[in-house]
Amino acid sequence: MAQVPFLNLKAAYEELKPALDEALLRTAASGWYLLGDALKTFEAAYAAHTQTAHCVGVANGLDALHLGLAALGVGPGDEVIVPSNTYIATWLAVSAVGAVPVPVEPDEATFNLDPARIRAALTSKTRVILPVHLYGRPCDMGAIMALAHAHGLKVLDDAAQAHHAHYRGKPVGGLAHLTAWSFYPGKNLGAFGDGGAVTTDDPALADRVRVLRNYGSRVKYVNEVKGVNSRLDDVQAAVLSAKLPHLAKWNARRTALANRYLEALQGLPLTLPSMSSVEQSAWHLFVVRAPHRDALQKALKERGVDTLIHYPIPPFLQDAYAEFRPRAAEFSLAAQMAKDVLSLPMGPHLSIAEQDHVIAAVKASLS
Secondary structure, X not given: OOOEOOOOHHHHHHHOHHHHHHHHHHHHHHOOOOOOHHHHHHHHHHHHHOOOOEEEEEOOHHHHHHHHHHHOOOOOOOEEXXXXXXXXXXXXXXXXXXXXXXXXXXXXXXXXXXHHHHHHHOOOOEEEEOOEOHHHOOOOHHHHHHHHHHHOOXXXXXXXXXXXXXXXXXXXXXXXXXXXXXXXXXXXXXXXXXXXXXXXXXXXXXXXXXXXXXXXXXXXXXXXXXXXXXXXXHHHHXXXXXXXXXXXXXXXXXXXXXXXXXXXXXXXXOEOOOOOOOEEOOOOOEEEEOOOHXXXXXXXXXXXXXXXXXXXXXXXXXXXXXXXXXXXXXXXXXXXXXXXXXXXXXXXXXXHHHHHHHHHHHHHHHO
């Protein structure tokens, strides 16, 4: 029986093996592995790719969110608007600076923060809106930025799943005051380990993140503020530089696969993702909703198809945020999504034959 993996990372290496091997060997031979030329080269290239003035590499996506909030001056007593349905890292970053996450339910059609619900959740303590471009689909940033401007708030968007996504023709990365990125290996632009970055057009915010990521220092042994150790190392930066020129091509493959899924799965008892004319998704994930999700996942596994659930337990039901459990009824939409979302295989190296097998397996499992 054919086995279709959820994501084939080895194939990405094999496609770019000469360039990746050269980047790794060149960096190893340089003798400089932190805050060196390889990092500076990637930061400049990624800033250009996102059409922003500044890119600051950090150790991972959670640190990008944490340091972004810290650069904005968020701290104890402040509130940050977050999605009720997201990976827990979004909430953890808020907790890391001592602020309070304020969960807001999504627009059911997009899975992303609903601007109308954001407005209803604002208080005198709100400092930042933290939208997540979930599954690679851009949020309604026009409405969110207008709302932030009207209330004197800042916006830090979580683009961990949105590499090369576009909103109204502009790439994600320069739509908010700050954008946080993850380069975890499974992302559209993935390193060979953890990695992250912050992009922005604001030179003062970029400078704060640079200082914070390096022990609060810009001159060795001179510490201006209480910072952390969170640096994107030069080896990972070199890998990302080798992959970056292929990101648009790989995303185009994802889009073609998403379109094939959308066409082939029409008419089945599934809720398929939708897209508006102003959005260009990165299609990091292809997520369907199924009324009997667990049974479908089991049936697909038996037919050789690997799937994942993003995400099975929302943050407000995690032990880490047990204080939110008494309010769980307020987030019924996120709770329902956690029960019925299912991510089908998606990636630039998913073959047409493999996708056809997935489609046939879904149809057979639902017949």
